[in-house]
Amino acid sequence: MTKTITKPRRSQADRSAATRAKVLAAARDVLCAQGYSGATMHAIRDAAEMSLGAIQHQFPTKAKLMAEVAAEFAAYRTRVYTDAIRRGTTPRASMENLIDANFAMVSRPEMAAVLEIHLARRNDPDLDREVGPSTRRFDRRVRLWGHFILRAAGIDNDKAYQSLQLLNNAVTRGLTVEYIRNPDMNLIDRSIATWKAQMLAMVFGS
Template sequence: MSQAVDVIEAVSDMTEKAVKPRRSQADRSAATRAKVIAAARDILCAQGYSGATLHAIRDATGMSLGAIQHQFPTKARMMAAVAAEFSEYRTKVYSEAIRRGTTPAQSLENLLDANFAMLGRPEMAALLEIHLARRNDPELDREVAPSTRRFDRRVRLWAHMILRAAGIRNDEANMSLQLLNNAVTRGLTVEYIRNANKDEIERAVRIWKRQMLTLLFGD
């Protein structure tokens, strides 16, 4: 009986291995990158840019420095990957929000809602830390700039298309409103980091969104 059980278990192990083939090198590399990016994001959010050292990320992931640096030879490249991943995520979320709108005003409102829904995410705090650090780190600035420019161009294009569809062509005023909206977004991100009253932040968002829509589309 014991031999029969051993045979069954051996067959079961072989079947499981056949069903679950070993991951490819590309899959393992992608998993490593994802783990490092997630750890860097969380440390940036909790401890700021200066706290997001390679040693801190090594400790958080349980990986060796060699494994981490194989994926990201420098801290700047790692931070750029954190920023780029979040930009890709925001691009997807924002584009879907715009498409759900049936009028230009609704599309813009959806875009604003999607933007302010990001405020409490750790990626927003991490991104803010990265952008602040760019001022004094030329290498970081070079690495982060491409994905940032792509994302900013997309947002400007979306806003331009929405407003043109509504017959609004005052480009100077629109650029000023976008600048103000960016400033409000960053400021409220700081408020979230400081653990301010979330109800107050949400109330501020509602007020600002109403002001934006009224300025652009009227009552």
């Protein structure tokens, strides 16, 4: 007699986590394809193939859902950047690794999705309130990473680094937009190499 093997039932926590992951992936994809205005809760519902009620049980408002998309990507970037810095055997190598890890994000759909979210914050107070805290935490981490790398290299010029970091953010976001418009990675990579060389020269002098 053949015994029927039954799979153990997933816990409520596992089911909830799977639902959240599915909704977040759907929100990211809709943001990339249709922009923030097109990423309505109904559009996300259709992409996730679940009921609006199930989505709102996890994320009561669009602002909270968008904030979680941004926070999840910030957490991912934090892990990647931390690992990149630790792999550097010198301050310059750590900075190079950090630059490389940052620009590897340009072609990721999450980068485009989060860019849409941050642009929408200007005219959406609820969104700005929800997204602001995690964004500020991530920005502080990035500033501290740069600060520690420069200190390790014996460089003491925080104002110059802050200006350079602002420029780097602008280049990163600009290349993200360019990738959305024309996903030619050869061209993007050449542009990144040019900026990387300039940035390292400005920081380390050669």
